[in-house]
Amino acid sequence: MYATRDDMVAHFTELAISELESMHIDPSIATTKALTSASGKMDSYLSIRYQTPLAKTDNLNLVCCNIARYLLYMNDATGEPEDRYKEEIAWLKDVSAGKANVTFAEPLTTEEQQKTYVKPAVPIGSSYPGQIFGDDVFAKMPSIK
DSSP: OOOOHHHHHHHHOHHHHHHHHHTSSSHHHHHHHHHHHHHHHHHHHHTTTBOSSOOSOSHHHHHHHHHHHHHHTTTOOOSHHHHHHHHHHHHHHHHHTTSSOOOOSSOOOHHHHHHHBOOOOOOTTTTOOSOSSOHHHHHHSOOOO
16 A cells, blocks of 8 residues: 555544544444555556556655545545545546656666566557568459449
């Protein structure tokens, strides 16, 4: 997971998290479930470009907390929590599309970089060297009129 309950409390206060947890059947595990779901959602976007889970990242902690907080609202999140959630999802989409990057708290070693980044898939046809059939082959084929 990219965040813990303590991280949630640090970002949003104990009172706010306790109130959100109280809305759930089992308050003791509500935040853990939300953080696990948020981390999984994040990995689904991040895994397009990175080997997940990522380490040495501070900014992913806040992203995870914002998504988990939204999930704790149980479909009733509006206003600021919903705006933060939408902003984080948009950023994750940009990361997966190559329009944004994850920043790391400490520079990665060369070995860590090789293990972290996923090589992009080669698009179909990008390795195509040229025509398979020359004009001489097409000249022998019957024309369709």
